[in-house]
Amino acid sequence: MFSQENIIVVCADIEDQIMSLREKDKKVFMLESGIKKTGLDTLIKTGYNILGLNTFFTFNSKETRAWTIEKNSKAVDAAGIIHADFKKGFIRAEAVSHNDFIKYKGFSECKVAGKLRLEGKDYIIKDGEVLFFRVNT
Numbered sequence: 001m002f003s004q005e006n007i008i009v010v011c012a013d014i015e016d017q018i019m020s021l022r023e024k025d026k027k028v029f030m031l032e033s034g035i036k037k038t039g040l041d042t043l044i045k046t047g048y049n050i051l052g053l054n055t056f057f058t059f060n061s062k063e064t065r066a067w068t069i070e071k072n073s074k075a076v077d078a079a080g081i082i083h084a085d086f087k088k089g090f091i092r093a094e095a096v097s098h099n100d101f102i103k104y105k106g107f108s109e110c111k112v113a114g115k116l117r118l119e120g121k122d123y124i125i126k127d128g129e130v131l132f133f134r135v136n137t
Contacts, residue, residue: 008046010039054127057098058082059107069125076121079133089136093119101130 018026018038030036037045048054052071056078057064069078075095080087094107100115101107107130110116125131 006046006050008039008042010043015039054125056125056128057101057130058132059101059130071127073125074121075119075123075125075131075133078125078131079135082133085137086133086135090121091134091136093123094132094134095119095123095125095129097126098128098130107132 014033014035015038018029018035019040021029030038048068053068054071054073055066055068057066059065067078067081069081075093076087076090079090079093095117096107096110096115100110100113104110104113104115107116
């Protein structure tokens, strides 16, 4: 049922050492040790892949939130995960990659740079996108 690619080898001692370090020191330790990803990161990515899941983000002035959806979910269904009324009143989704969102520091600058897209209800959400739903409630 599960292929060899889904086997994850984790050294709990090394994971513990990595998690006890400050962020800057983690990067140095991992680079010097030849570790590209922590076992926890690998476990999460592999688990999401096996289960057929993706993540999208929402952002406002108060919080940034991650939402889990099935791969190949439509924008209207992603809106419905936040609130059933969002699915009923869905108009459009403003979408941008998380890399562009970080690079341009938010929706406004992404729009100026031409990176923000307006997508309809049948748009398939890509893993890691930052979305703002336009709804009529």
